[in-house]
Amino acid sequence: MGRRGWDLDGSGFRRDWLKTWVRGLKSLCLVTPVCNRSTRCIRGLSGLVAPEDNQRKGRTLFQFLADHFYDVAALREYLLRKQVLAVHQKNRFQGKEWIRPDRRGRFPYDFLKFQTVPVEAVDASGCAINYSGLDNLLPLKELQALWLQRCPHVDDWCLSRLHALADSLQELSLAGCPHISERGLACLHHLRHLRRLDISDLPAVASPGLTQILVEEMLPDCEVLGAGWAQGLKMGPGGQPRDASSSLLT
């Protein structure tokens, strides 16, 4: 189902490349030359054509190294993650494909053919989505990853609506949202399948370190990325960090 390729610039190479991408993550040889030359994004792939025989040799060597050395395997993972994170404004269907707007910000009309395909991930970073706008995201019952980084209108009330996605949501990112406070984070305890939560850089949270500890206690199976425990600590007179939240108890 998810084997369609988005022919953004008409090159036949594109289709082959994406088929390889879709088949699995093992054949990363094509990813590596891409990342070496430019780590921009998949959009900029038009100029990257490698001759076939070099590829084959490169694939074997890299594969061999990755199988035998942890460092190279880690490098492969890192490059893959970078690739994934470098693209903005995309949606992913179950066939692991991203639909993204073209250079002028418009979505291709083929989008409409996918109406019955469940949506797995939504990247709404920087979008002006608000409380009533979430009406569009909540019916996506298969949604596994939701990125709401730097959304200026996402606040605690919006987080209280996310309980509708409790059965499927595994990854949530709220980094940099200016209106989210610890009261909204308390609403996240419904998301019991959550495995990754990013709450870094939330300016409205009073004590980020303490909040992170409380959120980690609230969601024991989830990996919480955010402030380190040292954030929010003031240096005491002896040079030892003192917990700012101890003032709450006095």
Add this chain to the structure above:
Amino acid sequence: MLWSALRLSCGRGSLARGLGTRGGGFTRGWDGKVSEIKKKIRSFLPGGALDPLFNTSHLPPEQADVVIVGGGVLGLSVAYWLKRLEKRQGAIRVLVVERDHTYSQASTGLSVGGIRQQFSLPENIQLSLFSVNFLRNINRGFPLHTGVPGGERCSPSGPPVQPLRLPVAGFRKRCCGHGEQRENAEADPHISLRQEGAKVCLMSPEQLRNKFPWINTEGVALASYGLEDEGWFDPWCLLQGLRQKVRSMGVLFCQGEVTRFVSSSTCMTNTSGEEVSLKRIYEVHVKMDHSLEYQPVECAIVINAAGAWSGQVAELAGIGHGPPDTLQGTRLPVEPRKRYVYLWHCPQGPGLETPLVVDTSGAYFRREGLGNNYLGSRSPTEEEEPDPGNLEVDHAFFQDKVWPLLAQRVPAFETLKVRSAWAGYYDYNTFDQNGVVGPHPLVVNMYFATGFSGHGLQHAPAVGRAVAEMVLEGSFQTIDLSPFLFSRFYLSEKTEEGNII
């Protein structure tokens, strides 16, 4: 006559200055003279607020269209909606009379601040839903679109309210006791809750244990859990925000106490031939603090939002003076009842996900802040009612009546330490513990917005709107609160609410 006076004064001035200035003396000092004369004219023309002899800036104005007795959250909400729904900007002059601007005894500031939709009456559910929508949009400088025709004209006049930190966190939960009857009884209100649009779910004891492992589910048959739009907020923030907003919309404030209503009455005959005397308040006497000075304020409408003291204010208006079992003799059954709130610290207590928990026994608690502090209490039974004469806290009540129940429901609370406590008043409606909204049938221009017995704060925005609609349109438009009218006290029709804390 005026011109001759002018010429005379100018003439005298120029003579005194000497012959050489006769030609230009008429225009010298002209501006000063003109402003003096303007002041004199203004002082004897009608409608002038200037009294050059005495400083009356601390007194309320001599006329106001609407006088709101009580400046708590309900009174301010009525003022806000009156200004918001008026047909033309500046059409209505509203005066809010508050006895104590520090709000030291007002119920609003001392409230725990919970908001929920879990009520048994559909009107209460709708009031809560409206209020939650209001609170959600409050940070955007108050909503501009109300769905009322002509709502576009109601833009907030003045600077928007500072972000109020009102977002609601946590949810409310209620445990039901054992017994099949309770289960069925609980399921029915839930149907009405869901019909009205409140998002609540019923949980079995197992689900409760899975979700909240710190709860002891012994004796619990069902729990009702609010998923959205329930929780708590800071009532002081709402009060101050409303005050600022309402001030910017042009509402006048006065620190004083209402001591007298002067009214005129007309005798009319009703359809069964009886004589009924209808009263109309045309003057309110507002007495200043620590002084015998008072100001009679002419008014068209009086709104009784005095909270725990609404009964006394109603007595002043003559409500309840008459033979018993008549409409004239029906008092406003609102009286102050003292309630305690305790703040304790428990290091092993429930975590960030704790909702506002209400136990079957009536004990309730919620988290406060990030530091494992909790607020909670329990309403005393009728026999244990404390004396409402003062706001002294009874710590023995916590030790004997609240702590054992808390520790039984949440075992971690066995090791808690009380940090502080305070007491506040409920404006308790002794008849059916539900609010009184709307006009009095005999004192035709007194409207009530009081008597909510502990859930006035969470209904305040909606009730304010209802009263404003009643005043301006003559009937309830958004939410129909006819079950809350005063006449039910005379007709002995109770509008009972099952879920009172």
